[in-house]
Amino acid sequence: MDQERPVKLSDISKALNLSVSTVSRALNDSHEIGEETKRIVQSYASKVNYRPNLIAQSLKEMNTRYIAIIVPEISNSFFAEIVNGVEFVANNQGYHVVIYQTHDSTEREINIIRDVARRKADGLLLSPSTNQTDVNEVMKSIGAKLPVVYFDRVPSDNYCHKVVCDNYQAAFEATSWLIQQGKRRIAHMAGPSGISISIERLAGYSAALLHAGISVDPNLIRYSNFLAREAWDNLRDLEEKYQPDAYFASSDRLSFYCYEAVQMLPEPRATEVKIVGFTNATFAHLLRPKLSAIVQPAFEMGKIAAEMLLNTITKKNKNIEYGFIKLPAVLKNTE
Amino acid sequence: MDQERPVKLSDISKALNLSVSTVSRALNDSHEIGEETKRIVQSYASKVNYRPNLIAQSLKEMNTRYIAIIVPEISNSFFAEIVNGVEFVANNQGYHVVIYQTHDSTEREINIIRDVARRKADGLLLSPSTNQTDVNEVMKSIGAKLPVVYFDRVPSDNYCHKVVCDNYQAAFEATSWLIQQGKRRIAHMAGPSGISISIERLAGYSAALLHAGISVDPNLIRYSNFLAREAWDNLRDLEEKYQPDAYFASSDRLSFYCYEAVQMLPEPRATEVKIVGFTNATFAHLLRPKLSAIVQPAFEMGKIAAEMLLNTITKKNKNIEYGFIKLPAVLKNTE
DNA sequence: TTAATTTACGCAAACGATTGCGTAAAATAG
DNA sequence: CTATTTTACGCAATCGTTTGCGTAAATTAA
Numbered sequence: 104m105d106q107e108r109p110v111k112l113s114d115i116s117k118a119l120n121l122s123v124s125t126v127s128r129a130l131n132d133s134h135e136i137g138e139e140t141k142r143i144v145q146s147y148a149s150k151v152n153y154r155p156n157l158i159a160q161s162l163k164e165m166n167t168r169y170i171a172i173i174v175p176e177i178s179n180s181f182f183a184e185i186v187n188g189v190e191f192v193a194n195n196q197g198y199h200v201v202i203y204q205t206h207d208s209t210e211r212e213i214n215i216i217r218d219v220a221r222r223k224a225d226g227l228l229l230s231p232s233t234n235q236t237d238v239n240e241v242m243k244s245i246g247a248k249l250p251v252v253y254f255d256r257v258p259s260d261n262y263c264h265k266v267v268c269d270n271y272q273a274a275f276e277a278t279s280w281l282i283q284q285g286k287r288r289i290a291h292m293a294g295p296s297g298i299s300i301s302i303e304r305l306a307g308y309s310a311a312l313l314h315a316g317i318s319v320d321p322n323l324i325r326y327s328n329f330l331a332r333e334a335w336d337n338l339r340d341l342e343e344k345y346q347p348d349a350y351f352a353s354s355d356r357l358s359f360y361c362y363e364a365v366q367m368l369p370e371p372r373a374t375e376v377k378i379v380g381f382t383n384a385t386f387a388h389l390l391r392p393k394l395s396a397i398v399q400p401a402f403e404m405g406k407i408a409a410e411m412l413l414n415t416i417t418k419k420n421k422n423i424e425y426g427f428i429k430l431p432a433v434l435k436n437t438e
Numbered sequence: 439m440d441q442e443r444p445v446k447l448s449d450i451s452k453a454l455n456l457s458v459s460t461v462s463r464a465l466n467d468s469h470e471i472g473e474e475t476k477r478i479v480q481s482y483a484s485k486v487n488y489r490p491n492l493i494a495q496s497l498k499e500m501n502t503r504y505i506a507i508i509v510p511e512i513s514n515s516f517f518a519e520i521v522n523g524v525e526f527v528a529n530n531q532g533y534h535v536v537i538y539q540t541h542d543s544t545e546r547e548i549n550i551i552r553d554v555a556r557r558k559a560d561g562l563l564l565s566p567s568t569n570q571t572d573v574n575e576v577m578k579s580i581g582a583k584l585p586v587v588y589f590d591r592v593p594s595d596n597y598c599h600k601v602v603c604d605n606y607q608a609a610f611e612a613t614s615w616l617i618q619q620g621k622r623r624i625a626h627m628a629g630p631s632g633i634s635i636s637i638e639r640l641a642g643y644s645a646a647l648l649h650a651g652i653s654v655d656p657n658l659i660r661y662s663n664f665l666a667r668e669a670w671d672n673l674r675d676l677e678e679k680y681q682p683d684a685y686f687a688s689s690d691r692l693s694f695y696c697y698e699a700v701q702m703l704p705e706p707r708a709t710e711v712k713i714v715g716f717t718n719a720t721f722a723h724l725l726r727p728k729l730s731a732i733v734q735p736a737f738e739m740g741k742i743a744a745e746m747l748l749n750t751i752t753k754k755n756k757n758i759e760y761g762f763i764k765l766p767a768v769l770k771n772t773e
Numbered sequence: 774t775t776a777a778t779t780t781a782c783g784c785a786a787a788c789g790a791t792t793g794c795g796t797a798a799a800a801t802a803g
Numbered sequence: 804c805t806a807t808t809t810t811a812c813g814c815a816a817t818c819g820t821t822t823g824c825g826t827a828a829a830t831t832a833a
Contacts, residue, residue: 109555109583111789122813127791137811152579157556158502159789162493162818177537178518178720186512190539199553202512202537204525218534220444221492244487248444359721366724385513386694386719389701391726446819457783462821472781494819497788 110151169199171219172228175207181383188405205232207329213241220245226412230255233295252412257299266408266428268399273432274307277379281349282315290323290347292357304353338364352380362394399432445486504534506554507563510542516718523740540567548576555580561747565590568630587747592634601743601763603734608767609642612714616684617650625658625682627692639688673699687715697729734767
């Protein structure tokens with residue numbers, strides 16, 4: 104086996120009897136190099152398949168030309184679509200996108216953020232896991248060098264870039280729709296308490312109920328993190344004690360847990376209990392009975408988040424102006 | 439705003455009146471450094487929140503401590519699970535995992551492979567998109583420096599590491615099951631012709647038919663890449679001309695396209711036509727009528743692939759022995 | 774007590790690229 | 804024909820680490 108080591112500038116410079124700097128400039132099409140020399144260098148470089156070492160380039164240039172995105176779970180269609188939106192604009196601007204997943208573990212998240220900082224990613228797109236305060240602390244400790252745009256789950260303060268969908272409005276509409284369908288005892292399967300999306304969706308849900316003259320029953324509101332176990336316990340308990348006639352689920356996974364639990368109920372409840380939930384799953388519309396879906400403009404959110412991030416990266420020294428974009432979600436699969 | 443630049447070794451060395459090399463060795467707990475000095479350096483470093491610059495480290499060490507995985511689509515549960523398996527073992531061994539998706543574009547794939555090579559990833563896990571020959575060429579051009587393990591879609595030659603599931607056996611069982619259900623005119627929605635999984639699944643399908651005394655009708659075999667358009671045209675044509683009484687779908691997406699198309703048929707076909715397909719979608723079991731699923735041990739495949747890769751990375755100079763692992767898939771949702 | 778060894782540190786070269794500056798030769802100006 | 808500018812290249816520093824080697828001082832051996 105030929106231990107075919109990648110060719111570097113000095114290899115070319117030796118072969119052509121030129122200095123390394125001349126070779127470098129020739130390849131970068133510098134005006135300081137004669138046309139003839141350029142041609143020779145470039146053709147030789149492509150002949151021997153020269154590819155600049157990005158590690159070395161990054162060290163010199165102090166940038167890496169890639170951005171990182173940290174999501175809870177890539178198999179979640181919502182986040183997958185966001186990633187696609189991010190890739191769409193980033194690739195167009197010559198940036199690569201590196202994807203990390205936290206599996207909703209704060210510990211993993213912190214490790215990843217540290218790593219992203221140490222590897223000198225040019226920017227970070229972040230949808231923080233549950234634990235707000237820990238993450239805040241890490242973000243401080245890595246210094247002000249790393250531009251960040253938050254999406255979906257965002258901090259409450261205003262000194263950062265944020266992209267979200269209008270969770271309040273979406274929750275309001277979804278709940279109102281259930282009410283229109285004649286439902287009164289509407290349970291809310293909420294995400295972890297304390298994070299932005301949970302708070303806003305709960306608010307929209309409550310507002311819709313009140314707006315329809317229905318009082319908000321705390322017993323019907325259940326917080327779950329994303330472990331199946333917790334959601335199931337909540338569902339079982341709700342069914343035993345309160346038998347809601349509808350569910351409003353606050354996340355992709357909760358929507359499907361809900362759906363599954365309801366399908367396992369004896370008839371006629373299994374078909375009568377309506378479910379509406381946040382989900383971007385491509386195949387949600389195949390389910391019978393229907394799972395009504397609040398679909399977020401995930402691809403668009405990704406695009407916008409990436410644009411904001413790349414803007415702050417390239418316009419580094421200008422004075423920053425924090426953006427807060429809120430996009431509408433749409434309700435689908437309402438028969 | 440304090441332009442809080444990351445602290446580097448020379449900052450520490452100046453502050454403590456030590457040489458850079460001493461600081462470096464102290465932080466790496468070298469035996470050449472006095473205990474007292476170590477303590478001073480380490481405590482100061484942690485006080486000022488020193489984090490080594492991984493770019494610089496990588497350049498010096500000639501490794502990056504991360505591996506790349508290239509998949510067609512992260513939203514596909516099969517690949518998402520593979521990624522999870524990979525992360526599981528890689529993280530345990532101190533490696534990070536960088537995820538790229540090709541969206542089944544050969545062009546994107548080639549760009550990504552080149553980038554992975556230039557960024558000096560320590561290894562690559564690859565499930566090549568459709569175009570075999572192009573990818574082969576790129577893999578040659580980037581030189582022998584990058585250890586690669588193929589999974590799912592693998593090259594035919596034996597001089598590489600491969601992890602797959604037993605596609606032939608799975609297809610055989612799935613088709614046999616359909617036959618047991620009394621189906622005779624079984625259509626096969628195949629993936630792109632020419633890639634390993636398509637070939638093996640087709641072979642298993644054909645063998646099962648022949649084993650049951652049913653002749654293989656080429657009209658019932660349709661190749662689609664993963665564009666919705668192509669699959670739909672095939673489905674429509676099949677329905678118009680041949681009205682199969684069952685479908686065997688060769689991929690996640692094809693399974694769902696099939697399912698959707700069949701559900702749109704007039705009764706009684708919509709409920710009578712059975713579908714069995716490869717899918718690792720978590721909620722496939724929620725569908726009614728059922729979508730019978732060939733579930734691959736994706737997490738396990740990811741684990742094994744990562745182990746093989748990390749083995750070849752760490753045992754670099756030893757003589758390589760190519761591995762070819764084949765795991766069984768299981769048939770689920772058969773009522 | 775002197776010689777040999779160990780301890781504890783600094784100097785400088787690397788890793789592979791980019792770039793400011795210096796400088797011969799060539800081209801242009803006067 | 805001399806003076807100045809331009810062209811076309813090389814030298815060497817730099818990015819932030821790691822590490823081989825050299826060497827005083829401290830310790831041990833003889």
